[in-house]
Amino acid sequence: MYRSPEFSIQFLRTTYLRGPNIWTYRPVLETWIDIGTLEDCPSNTLPGFVARLTAWLPGLQEHRCSVGEVGGFIQRLEEGTWPGHILEHVALELQSRAGMQTGFGKAREAGPRGIYKVVIRTRHPEVSQKAFSYGRDLILAAIADRHFDVGSAIADLTQMVDSLCIGPSTACIVDAAAELDIPHIRLNDGNLVQLGHGASQRRIWTAETDQTSAIAESISKDKDLTKTLLATCGVPVPQGQIVKSPAQAWEAALDIGLPVCVKPTDGNHARGVSLELTSQAEIESAYALALAEGSEVLVERHILGDEHRLLVVGGRVVAANKGEQAHVIGDGVSTIEQLIELQINSDPRRGEEEDFPLDTVRLDDHPTAVLELQRQGLLHNSVPSLGQQVLVMRTGNMAMDVTDLVHPDVAELVALAARVVGLDIAGVDLVVKDISKPLKAQGGAIVEVNAGPGLLMHLKPASGKARPVGEAIVRHLFNSDEAGRIQVVGLMGNGDTTGPAKLIAWLLHLKGLETGLACACGLFLGNRRLQKNSAMGWETAQRLLINRAVQAAVFETTARHLLTEGLPYDRCQIGLVTSMPKAEGLQDLFVHTDAQMPGFVRTQIDVVLPNGVAVLNAQDEQVAALASYCDGEVIFYAQNEANPILRSHRANEGKVVFARGNQVIWAQGKQETELFSLAATTTSKIIKIHQLSRNDLLAAASAAWALDISKDLIRAGVKSFGQSPTAH
Template sequence: MTQRLFAIAGFHGRLHQPEQTLRLRLSDCPASINWSALDNWLSDKLGLALQSSVHSAAYGAKQSHAGEAAALCWRIMQLAAELQRVARIPVFEPGQIIKLQADQTCAGAWLFDICVTRIDYVPVHMTRLVYDAATLIMLGVAAAPANFAEAEPLYQQLELKVLQPLRSVMVVGKSTLPLLACAYERGIPWRHLGAGMFQLGWGARSLCIHNSKVGSDSALGATVAQNKWVASEWMRRAGLPAPHNRLVANEQEALSAQTALGWPLVVKPADRDRGEGVVVDIASEAQLLSAFRHAATLSSQLLVERQANGVCHRVLVVRGKVVYAVKRLPIAVCGDGKQTVSELVTAANNEQQAMPSWDRAPLYPIDELSKACLQQAGFTFASILPAGVWAKLRPIESTQWGGLDEDYSISLHPDNAAIACRAAALFGLDVAGIDIISPDITQPWHANGAIINEVNSAPVLGQSDSSRRTLPQVLSGLLAKRGRIYIHAYVGTGQALDMARAQQQEMHAQGVACYLTSHNLTLGPAGAPIPMAQEGLFARCLALLGDKTVEALVLVIQTDELLQTGLPVDAISGLWQSEEPLASSCPEGLHAQTDIKDQVMALLDRLLIR
């Protein structure tokens, strides 16, 4: 159904992301479409909030055959973009319809050329897969909506045939999409480098990220932070309040640790994340041995730890400053004075089940552990909770089960903020999630026995309300001036190169490390040639954008290459041209026609910042 026309991921000024052009064929379009019912289905079953089309006027009224086909194509493009986001592929705009024509080979069929987002290292066949799937779904629902009233089979097919294959080509964590979405909204340039790693910003203002890890983090510090035993030793030596714990290898050592630490205790693997294998509130030898045996199934490195009084609080530190602090409460249901705990859990789970499968959180548990948590609070599953009263279903918050966050960013005590920043600096982390267990985070740690429980080198970002709200602050702390450098473009041959060199020399005299490149010549800040293995303006420019010594860039556009490739940047700071014609980028080396230069200038003009 789809065919890629151009494969190189450059900017042509039509989208705010790198572009590609696809040809999409719609056959068997329904003669009459209930648009309201179709849009409601997309919203209810797939969670798709449709954008209004800016192209419908170009194809006549929606009631015309061309108009209806264009309206259907616009929904296909939005659905394809949404499915890619569900698979954590960062496609943030549906694209544009460039051309529509009737398919002369088949009555009632239409051909569309569409401009859509291209993400580097997403294979061609995966792009075709998602647009073909979106086309089949849209045609099917438009033709026979009753067949899709029950969406669960569709979810299963999408998961198996579309989402899993898409996820396999870009394996990223939960933080990546929210971070990139925030960067996109704030005009911070970014590009996929492969293997789920992204570059934010250009040149000297660039930063590499992988999930929520940043390239400026200490690799050694991040490694140590993952080992809870060594990390606690580091903090103790640095004068920070660390857990009182013992590393144990067998049950006898666990019992000996209890003698030294007292009750209550916590048992946890020293090298696991997400709360895996953690058992709290241990108050007897039988509980201790049971917890040890459970944790031993996950790791050979086990900690027995004196349980600190209080609740875990996550403090996010970015470049030495606290961005937010939240109290992390376990998953719980809130009473309304009418329903039992069991009914509240069922209602919460029904609400989750009504969502698209990819939007569902873990279901609220009804098991022996939740029963024990309720009993500890004086409740049972049959209890009717008073209005506003919370009943927890797990002893602690964990990634596996989720939980509730209560914001303490404003009331965090300065002394607690200080130890969070000191802990991040100790491990050399520019982005760190510091977990402080405290009975009251508004009081200083040294007054109430609070401890730093863990230092997380890759804290999950963008999932809670507090984290989503502060993502702009996170990016501002990591990237100066939105990660952008000055990029100037000169169009022409010999004269344009002379003009570009003059500007480079002027910026060099001002102390700016300005580089210059054309399709076959690259100069360092002092004007000395830099050999490049790559040929072509696009490749050489892309290489310089990843060089952290580059503070400004001058492009000399001497051929019509970028009409095919586009530019690897979404904006330029300045644009000048000489009176010379451009050379052709084809092997014959003939001069391009005057209108080709006009096309190049028109493309660059769309990218010019005004």
């Protein structure tokens, strides 16, 4: 760690806010830092600091910052800004250079002199925490004019991104879902992701979904069985035979007719595939390569033309790529291995990582390439003559987008092939001379149908347009009017939300919905208590959203949980605030005055969906003022119908709930509906047994209106609250 003898930046606390929080809807990492004497040294007072910092991280030139234009952050550096703000931008830039795009960041004074809260958007907290650590060391090194190995730091972060974050194919589906306002939950350390909540969820595992049949996947792995089924349904496929020995491979080739290709029956990614073989030696050598990559070997008629990969999603072709062959041209001096490095691997589109559109070519990793060289009488250390063209690989990256050229006949046959195998998402490989013409007329054929196809080739083709394949998969899983959401009710207040939460959950249960409840007194599913202690923690509450049985969920949240974990859901149908929480007990979070609380609690209303409802206690002016943050409708409630906020809202045709004497009333404009009497014997008994206040009942009645629960069901629910289902 690099640290100036004069200055230091100390990390005090780091918090992973996994759900919507006081900063943003998205997960963030919040770190508290103490910059010590650097509080007296803004960036414009540190000699050479800005030049050294931007030389190490030139991408900072693109940061807009609060200025709102490219170069805005540099302008702030030159005018003078403090290390908290600088750390925000440096950590974001390091994440971006490592391949984890995020963008959002904030830095705010925490209160005590020299202490700041720095927040950055994260896709994985370990990566962001490391970015903060490297960012701190880099800043101190730039201040002290010391060496800092930026390349090593970025390489370390890149390795973390590759190993910890979801892959780019999965990420494109998740990002497409987010654009359509469909929530997601990562279910493991890999690429298993839930889209949507509860009973409305779907699951993906990269390019496989919960609609992908295990039988279909098994069929696709058996190349011979796949061909048999396709041929039965009239899909053109190459003639082929499974063989048990090199000698049988040669016999099969003679029977089929030369040239042939040899491949493993259950291989993938073109491993062990040798094409256009014409001699016994070539075929017997190819047999060994194929067997090394699979359990059986298949000899097929070689189809003239170029390889293509077409992506089928939900019965239609959504993308198509053409393969490339890899060649080098001799210079009379360099070996083939050297030419591969100079002419092929030097292409900036090639790399080892998954997000490069083209793979690096290494002869050690491609035995079929070695065989291809041998067929030309060459070895890896051979020196081709000047101008001599050498074919290195016949099968390579499907890197050239040709989606717009696909003939309708080809698209129809490819979609049929996916249906025959039974795959909802399939990568169909075919060989054809011209993809813009019908398949059969030119002797083309479908050679493979693959489950779980790679998507990156369509997202980052080496040439042509990128295709929105992530959106296609999401649209396949969800109808245009679906967002994978269940009814979610979120409550926040000053210790007075447990009663309303339980009553709202009861009413939803009576409505016929399998309802989950996470509150101060436990975790419930229907009338079953799954956990006795508080279930307001993020991880516990999330169990309801993962449960496929849950059709509605009610969540009670405190200000502390909001500040230390974030909300356990991304958006809600109903956001209910019963009273403004107090700052007391939150001093350890640098919350010292009640005046700070509305700025935090507004999050509960910020997350209400546009078609949702904010339910607010009009008797608390600070709570009522939160209405301006709601994207949806607002219902106010108060005990007195003369409440000025209620009267004003009602005058504007807004919905209000109040008590007139002992009668609870819904009202909108001049229309009124009497719900139930607070003085009724059964209601009074329920209030006493469950320690409910009049406000609790008004809050629950308001939420029930927002949830479209009928007045008769509300009356029955209030009378029966707390009884077991067997009593009805």
